[in-house]
Amino acid sequence: GQDQQxxxxxxxxxxxxxxxxxxxxxxIENDANTIRCYxxxxxxxxxxxxxxxxxxxxxxxxxxxxxxxxxxxxFQAETFALGTAAKILRESGTKxxxxxxxxxxxxxxxxxxx
Numbered sequence: 001g002q003d004q005q006x007x008x009x010x011x012x013x014x015x016x017x018x019x020x021x022x023x024x025x026x027x028i029e030n031d032a033n034t035i036r037c038y039x040x041x042x043x044x045x046x047x048x049x050x051x052x053x054x055x056x057x058x059x060x061x062x063x064x065x066x067x068x069x070x071x072x073x074x075f076q077a078e079t080f081a082l083g084t085a086a087k088i089l090r091e092s093g094t095k096x097x098x099x100x101x102x103x104x105x106x107x108x109x110x111x112x113x114x
Contacts, residue, residue, distance in 0.1 A: 017112070023043060028098055032057050035099045041068075041077025041108075048069050048072040054088065062088065070100035078105040 020028060029035050038053040048068040055061050062086065068077055083101055089099055103109055 007032075019109070025100070029100055031098065033097065035037065035089065035094060036074045037089065037099060037101045039078070039081035039085050039101060039103045040072055041079075041081050041105070043072075043074045043077065046070045048074070048077050050077040052081055052088065054085065058089050064088070075105070075107060078103065078108040079111065082108055 029036060036055040038055075039051070041048070041050045043049075047070055050068060051063070051065045053061065053063050066080065066084070068080065070076060072080075082101065085101055
């Protein structure tokens with residue numbers, strides 16, 4: 001298939017991944033101590049890009065966008081965005097914080113939690 005680019009994400013084991021129920025999600029998201037992260041990948045006119053937006057009440061929002069050329073797939077862009085968000089959050093010293101990562105790609109989410 002088209003997805004020939006190898007992607008990997010090495011993260012310390014000191015975390016858990018959960019997909020909460022909607023009622024739990026709303027409670028966690030409204031907690032002032034929760035870091036909220038949004039990721040996305042897209043393709044338009046053969047151009048592929050990825051973006052990350054991180055909201056932490058302790059700091060100004062962080063926004064990153066990446067041009068991935070025209071040979072990548074949307075799935076690769078989505079996984080790149082999610083991996084980049086994880087790297088940024090890991091490097092920011094967020095080990096003891098709750099983090100919600102909002103990703104609209106079920107395939108990407110499932111590839112990361114299995």
